[in-house]
């Protein structure tokens with residue numbers, strides 16, 4: 001056939017018709033949905049086509065969602081291309097919605113699945129709540145039981161002791177990135193508690209002989225996943241050097257995870273470990289144990305979901321305390337009362353025990369207050385209605401039409417003036433009051449009070465690792481504050497510099513890290 005201008009025009013027309021036939025129905029649907037949620041206010045769209053897409057990808061979007069919530073109210077409307085999103089920050093509505101079985105996660109998250117394993121399969125974190133997810137969730141939830149955490153407590157303490165040793169070798173004039181150090185420690189905690197393996201991330205901070213690849217590979221692969229999340233076309237840009245490097249480091253991360261899986265097969269792990277629980281999962285399709293194709297991504301996911309979240313949170317605590325000497329003085333007094341403070345008479349305080357953790361009331365309140373202000377998963381919690389039917393919440397107060405997405409941004413709830421008094425103030429005392437975590441004036445739902453403090457989200461898709469996270473945070477921070485006082489390094493530009501560098505990628509951190517001076521309480 002001869003190529004003629006007429007043929008080219010016909011081809012172009014066919015292409016336009018194909019695109020139009022798939023997009024026009026979507027646009028009509030989007031327009032009709034808009035008529036049903038028009039009554040809710042919301043930020044003006046950036047453009048007719050984009051809606052609020054670009055702003056909602058901003059690095060400080062956690063702050064933006066909070067500003068919108070205060071400006072437009074607890075139920076507001078925004079748009080991502082042709083998808084309408086209702087952003088909800090009313091704790092009672094959130095509690096009801098997140099416990100409603102008609103809502104589910106969106107089925108696929110390619111970037112995170114790519115991170116998790118070579119076959120890009122959905123995992124505990126990214127999958128819909130299907131039979132496979134149920135099996136993995138049940139097994140991991142029981143791995144994180146109080147009894148198992150108690151059995152694994154010495155492993156957490158051991159990882160923290162390594163960090164203390166590293167910091168002791170650093171002089172007070174030297175600057176340490178406490179965010180990086182605490183992420184390393186959290187990675188090692190997951191390695192030890194989950195798989196009985198020291199990944200060497202903390203040791204490699206000061207010792208170049210220690211095997212440091214685990215940290216570099218995990219954070220490098222996570223960075224590549226984050227880049228793919230913000231730019232879905234990235235995976236096709238094979239000519240770019242940074243994309244190829246991202247692929248290479250992701251492969252390296254997978255091979256480290258594969259060696260953990262090989263170790264699990266070689267020798268039965270401790271019964272209290274996460275590994276033992278993962279090995280006992282029955283695959284709903286085969287009835288047998290998970291094959292490596294499915295097991296490896298679940299192992300990776302626990303590292304991904306657990307190490308930066310916990311590490312960044314601990315860094316936010318250290319930063320917050322460094323800005324509030326009166327808070328530090330109270331922590332010091334509490335640690336002194338429990339014999340956990342380094343003093344001239346007792347330069348090495350006694351080793352922290354499992355029973356100490358609940359007794360550290362003030363420190364626990366400080367951790368909660370930092371998690372309120374800086375929730376690591378602050379923009380998580382997107383849901384969609386999977387039944388095709390409208391969702392009715394609050395006894396008819398809110399009707400969500402099927403097809404509208406729901407977003408419950410945790411940072412916005414934690415910073416809302418409608419939910420908290422003086423939300424921007426760092427005041428651990430608020431968590432010393434009984435019922436501080438409950439939503440004010442909200443009626444109990446199935447016997448449970450709706451919560452306004454939700455750093456781990458809520459409902460069936462809440463954080464499965466929260467027992468480990470809380471335990472690690474309290475154990476680590478008690479030992480850190482027992483031995484050191486922290487001062488923000490000048491290069492951070494003071495609290496204003498930290499605030500200006502807040503960044504939400506997959507988790508919330510400070511783009512500059514958290515550079516500090518660790519000043520030993522007892523001089524050598």
Ligand code: HEM
Nearest residue numbers: 125305306309310313376377380381456457463464465469
């Ligand atoms: C301070 C530390 C942590 C914070 C703030 C945190 C926060 C969260 C949040 C907000 C979610 C819900 C995400 C969503 O709705 O999309 C979540 C889910 C999850 N978290 Fe955590 N997390 C922490 C530590 C951990 C740890 C230590 C682990 C495991 C080692 C872990 C494993 C998971 C997993 C597997 C899920 C998905 C659960 C499911 O969908 O069934 N997290 N986390």
